[in-house]
Amino acid sequence: xxxxxxxxxxxxxxxxxxxxxxxxxxxxxxxxxxxxxxxxxxxxxxxxxxxxxxxxxxxxxxxxxxxxxxxxxxxxxxxxxxxxxxxxxxxxxxxxxxxxxxxxxxxxxxxxxxxxxxxxxxxxxxxxxxxxxxxxxxxxxxxxxxxxxxxxxxxxxxxxxxxxxxxxxxxxxxxxxxxxxxxxxxxxxxxxxxxxxxxxxxxxxxxxxxxxxxxxxxxxxxxxxxxxxxxxxxxxxxxxxxxxxxxxxxxxxxxxxxxxxxxxxxxxxxxxxxxxxxxxxxxxxxxxxxxxxxxxxxxxxxxxxxxxxxxxxxxxxxxxxxxxxxxxxxxxxxxxxxxxxxxxxxxxxxxxxxxxxxxxxxxxxxxxxxxxxxxxxxxx
Amino acid sequence: xxxxxxxxxxxxxxxxxxxxxxxxxxxxxxxxxxxxxxxxxxxxxxxxxxxxxxxxxxxxxxxxxxxxxxxxxxxxxxxxxxxxxxxxxxxxxxxxxxxxxxxxxxxxxxxxxxxxxxxxxxxxxxxxxxxxxxxxxxxxxxxxxxxxxxxxxxxxxxxxxxxxxxxxxxxxxxxxxxxxxxxxxxxxxxxxxxxxxxxxxxxxxxxxxxxxxxxxxxxxxxxxxxxxxxxxxxxxxxxxxxxxxxxxxxxxxxxxxxxxxxxxxxxxxxxxxxxxxxxxxxxxxxxxxxxxxxxxxxxxxxxxxxxxxxxxxxxxxxxxxxxxxxxxxxxxxxxxxxxxxxxxxxxxxxxxxxxxxxxxxxxxxxxxxxxxxxxxxxxxxxxxxxxxxxxxxxxxxx
Ligand SMILES: Cc1cc2nc3c(=O)[nH]c(=O)nc-3n(C[C@H](O)[C@H](O)[C@H](O)COP(=O)(O)OP(=O)(O)OC[C@H]3O[C@@H](n4cnc5c(N)ncnc54)[C@H](O)[C@@H]3O)c2cc1C
Numbered sequence: 001x002x003x004x005x006x007x008x009x010x011x012x013x014x015x016x017x018x019x020x021x022x023x024x025x026x027x028x029x030x031x032x033x034x035x036x037x038x039x040x041x042x043x044x045x046x047x048x049x050x051x052x053x054x055x056x057x058x059x060x061x062x063x064x065x066x067x068x069x070x071x072x073x074x075x076x077x078x079x080x081x082x083x084x085x086x087x088x089x090x091x092x093x094x095x096x097x098x099x100x101x102x103x104x105x106x107x108x109x110x111x112x113x114x115x116x117x118x119x120x121x122x123x124x125x126x127x128x129x130x131x132x133x134x135x136x137x138x139x140x141x142x143x144x145x146x147x148x149x150x151x152x153x154x155x156x157x158x159x160x161x162x163x164x165x166x167x168x169x170x171x172x173x174x175x176x177x178x179x180x181x182x183x184x185x186x187x188x189x190x191x192x193x194x195x196x197x198x199x200x201x202x203x204x205x206x207x208x209x210x211x212x213x214x215x216x217x218x219x220x221x222x223x224x225x226x227x228x229x230x231x232x233x234x235x236x237x238x239x240x241x242x243x244x245x246x247x248x249x250x251x252x253x254x255x256x257x258x259x260x261x262x263x264x265x266x267x268x269x270x271x272x273x274x275x276x277x278x279x280x281x282x283x284x285x286x287x288x289x290x291x292x293x294x295x296x297x298x299x300x301x302x303x304x305x306x307x308x309x310x311x312x313x314x315x316x317x318x319x320x321x322x323x324x325x326x327x328x329x330x331x332x333x334x335x336x337x338x339x340x341x342x343x344x345x346x347x348x349x350x351x352x353x354x355x356x357x358x359x360x361x362x363x364x365x366x367x368x369x370x371x372x373x374x375x376x377x378x379x380x
Numbered sequence: 381x382x383x384x385x386x387x388x389x390x391x392x393x394x395x396x397x398x399x400x401x402x403x404x405x406x407x408x409x410x411x412x413x414x415x416x417x418x419x420x421x422x423x424x425x426x427x428x429x430x431x432x433x434x435x436x437x438x439x440x441x442x443x444x445x446x447x448x449x450x451x452x453x454x455x456x457x458x459x460x461x462x463x464x465x466x467x468x469x470x471x472x473x474x475x476x477x478x479x480x481x482x483x484x485x486x487x488x489x490x491x492x493x494x495x496x497x498x499x500x501x502x503x504x505x506x507x508x509x510x511x512x513x514x515x516x517x518x519x520x521x522x523x524x525x526x527x528x529x530x531x532x533x534x535x536x537x538x539x540x541x542x543x544x545x546x547x548x549x550x551x552x553x554x555x556x557x558x559x560x561x562x563x564x565x566x567x568x569x570x571x572x573x574x575x576x577x578x579x580x581x582x583x584x585x586x587x588x589x590x591x592x593x594x595x596x597x598x599x600x601x602x603x604x605x606x607x608x609x610x611x612x613x614x615x616x617x618x619x620x621x622x623x624x625x626x627x628x629x630x631x632x633x634x635x636x637x638x639x640x641x642x643x644x645x646x647x648x649x650x651x652x653x654x655x656x657x658x659x660x661x662x663x664x665x666x667x668x669x670x671x672x673x674x675x676x677x678x679x680x681x682x683x684x685x686x687x688x689x690x691x692x693x694x695x696x697x698x699x700x701x702x703x704x705x706x707x708x709x710x711x712x713x714x715x716x717x718x719x720x721x722x723x724x725x726x727x728x729x730x731x732x733x734x735x736x737x738x739x740x741x742x743x744x745x746x747x748x749x750x751x752x753x754x755x756x757x758x759x760x761x762x763x764x765x766x767x768x769x770x771x772x773x774x775x776x777x778x
Contacts, residue, residue, distance in 0.1 A: 128740060335755050353585070
C-alpha cells in the first residue's frame with residue numbers, strides 16, 4: 001500500500017501551491033473578499049490558463065482525466081490559501097453535472113469554456129425549506145410549448161452572483177421530497193424573470209439566492225433526462241463533498257500550523273504557553289483530529305468517482321461527518337489557544353475558523369451525514 | 381432544604397416584572413431578543429430608566445445611591461431582565477470601578493465619580509490587558525512615573541471593550557519596577573480626553589468594532605486619580621475580579637438564548653416538519669437544556685451561600701467555565717438550526733428598522749456572527765483555562 005501522491009499528482013499539487021502562495025497571501029485575500037466581485041478574476045484566469053479548471057474532465061472533452069485524488073490535491077491547496085474563487089461550484093459541481101448528464105452539444109458549449117476559465121457556473125440544489133435534503137425541492141418546472149416555465153427559489157448559491165450559467169434543480173413531477181421527478185435546468189442569469197439577491201457570506205465569500213418567476217427556457221436547457229435528475233444530483237453532490245473535505249484539510253493544516261507556532265512564541269508567566277501541559281494535550285487532540293480528517297479526505301477522494309453504490313454514499317457521508325466535527329473542534333480550539341488574538345479580523349486564523357465552520361454548512365453538516373450514515377448502517 | 385422563593389421574594393419578582401412590562405422600551409427589548417445591533421444611545425436610554433427607578437447600581441451601598449438587594453433579589457432581577465430582553469448593563473463603570481472606588485477610593489473620588497456613573501455622564505472602560513500581559517496580568521508594562529503632582533503614563537492597553545465610547549478608563553499601571561511584579565502595580569483613573577491618549581479600533585472576526593487598543597504617550601494624570609495607595613493596585617484589581625466573575629456565568633442570558641433557539645428551531649423546517657421535532661436536533665437542544673438546569677441550581681447554591689454570609693469562592697470559577705460552555709453550545713445550535721442559511725451574512729437585516737424581506741429566518745442574520753463572537757466568553761474575564769487553574773489550587777489543593 002502506498003499513500004504517497006504519484007509524480008504527476010505531486011506536480012499538480014505543487015503547481016497549485018505555488019500559485020496560491022504567490023497570489024493569495026492573507027492581505028490580498030482580504031482585499032479580494034472586500035471587492036465587489038468577492039474573489040480575484042486574475043487568479044481565476046490563471047487557474048484556467050494552467051489547465052486547472054479542466055482537471056476532472058474526461059480527456060476526450062479536453063480535460064485532464066483527473067481522479068478524485070487529483071481533485072483532492074488541487075482543493076487542499078485552495079483551502080490552504082482560503083481561496084474565494086468558485087472552483088468547487090464551477091469545475092466540480094457544475095462541470096460534473098454537465099459531464100455526467102449533459103448532451104453532446106451542452107458538453108461542447110459549456111465544458112470547453114469552463115476548462116479555460118471563461119465560464120463560471122453556480123449550482124442551486126437547495127431551497128429555504130430544504131435543510132440539506134436535496135430532494136426537498138419545491139421549485140417547479142412546467143412544460144410549456146417546446147420548453148419549460150420555472151417558478152421557485154434556490155438558496156445560497158456560492159459564487160452565483162458572478163456566474164455566467166446557473167444550474168438549478170426543479171420538480172417536473174412528484175411531491176416535495178420525492179426522489180423522483182427532479183430535473184436539472186441551465187439558466188441564463190440575465191434571462192427575464194431571474195432575480196438574484198446577492199450577499200456576503202460569513203467566511204468572506206459572496207453568494208446569492210435566485211428567484212425564478214415564470215422563467216421560460218427552451219428544451220435545450222434541460223440537462224439529462226426529465227424527472228430523473230435525482231441520481232445525478234446525489235452523485236455530483238458526493239463528488240463536491242469530497243472536494244470540500246480536501247479543502248477543509250488544507251484549512252485545518254494551516255490553522256494547526258499557526259496555533260503551534262503561537263504556542264511556541266507566546267509567553268505568559270515567563271514561559272511559552274506551549275509549556276502548559278493542558279495546552280500541549282489540546283494541541284495533541286487537534287493534531288489527531290487533523291489526522292482523522294486527512295484519512296477522511298483520502299477515503300472520500302478514493303471513492304468520489306466510483307460507480308454509485310451504497311458503499312460510496314456511506315463512505316462520503318462518513319468523511320463529511322468527520323470533516324465537520326474536526327473542523328469545528330480545530331477552529332474552536334485554535335481560537336481559544338490564541339486568546340484575544342484569535343478573535344481578530346486582521347489575523348488569518350479567525351478566517352480559517354470561519355471557512356471551516358461554513359464548510360460544515362455546505363452540502364450537509366456532521367449531524368446530517370451522521371443520520372445519512374445511520375440510515376445505511378449494515379447489520380453485520 | 382428549601383428551593384422555593386419566599387413570599388417576599390415572589391412579591392419582589394412581581395414588582396420586577398411589572399416594572400419591566402411598563403418601562404422597558406419595546407424597541408430595545410426587540411433588539412436584545414432578536415440579536416440586532418444596539419446603539420450607544422440605546423444603552424444610555426435604558427440606563428436612565430434604571431437610574432430613575434433606583435435600580436441601576438444594585439451592588440452599591442444605599443448611601444451612594446445603590447439599592448439594598450439580597451443575592452436572591454439580584455438573581456431574580458438577572459433572570460427576569462434577561463427574560464424580558466433588557467440589555468445587560470455595560471459593567472465597567474457601575475459594576476467594576478465603582479465597587480473599587482467605594483471600598484478603596486478617597487472621599488473626593490466617591491463624590492466625583494459615583495454620581496456621574498449613576499447619571500450616565502461618564503462611560504468607563506477597563507484598561508487591564510496589554511499585548512504582553514493577558515492571562516499573566518501581573519507582567520503588565522504600562523509605566524506611571526510620578527512627577528510632582530501628577531503621574532506621567534506611557535504604554536499600551538488592549539482589548540478595551542467599548543473604549544471608543546468611553547471618556548474614562550481605569551488602568552493598572554506599573555509604578556515600581558524594583559519589587560515583585562504584583563507589588564509595583566497601581567490603580568489609576570484616567571480621563572481619556574487627556575492629551576497623549578489614542579484609541580484605535582480592533583475589529584473582531586465577526587466584523588464588529590467592540591474592542592480597542594489604547595495608547596498612552598506621556599499622559600499626565602493628576603495624583604488625585606490614584607485609587608488607594610501607590611503599588612497596592614493588585615489587591616484592588618483582585619477584589620474587582622471577584623465582582624466580574626460572579627456575573628460571567630450568564631445563566632439568565634443563557635435561558636433567554638435557549639428560548640430564542642427553540643423559537644428558531646420551531647420555525648425552521650427539516651423534511652417538512654419543524655426542526656425542533658427532529659429527534660436528533662431535539663436531543664441536542666434537550667442536552668443543553670438539562671445542563672443549563674443543573675448550572676442554574678449551582679448558581680442558586682452559590683447565591684444562597686453568599687446570602688448566608690459566605691464569599692463566592694473558587695466555585696464561581698467552575699460556574700464561569702460551565703456557564704460559558706453552555707452559552708457557547710446554545711449559539712452553536714442556533715447557527716446549526718439555519719442549515720445552509722448559516723452562511724449568508726446580511727448586514728441590513730441586523731437593523732431593527734429593516735423593512736425588506738428576510739433572506740431566511742427573521743432572526744437568522746446575526747446567528748453565525750454571534751456564534752463566532754461568543755468564542756470570547758471562554759477567553760475573557762480570566763480564560764477558562766485560568767479558571768481551571770484556580771479550581772485546581774483553591775478547591776482541589778493540587
Ligand atoms: C472580546 C474581548 C473583550 C475584552 N475586553 C477587555 C476589556 O475591556 N479590558 C481588558 O483589560 N481586557 C479585555 N479583554 C482581554 C482578556 O481579558 C484577555 O484576552 C484574556 O485575559 C486572555 O489574555 P490573552 O488574550 O493575552 O491570551 P493569553 O494569556 O496569551 O492566553 C492564550 C492561551 O493560553 C492559555 N493560558 C495562558 N496561561 C495559561 C496557564 N497558566 N495555564 C493554562 N493555560 C494558559 C489561555 O487560557 C489561552 O487559551 C477582552 C478580550 C476579548 C477577547
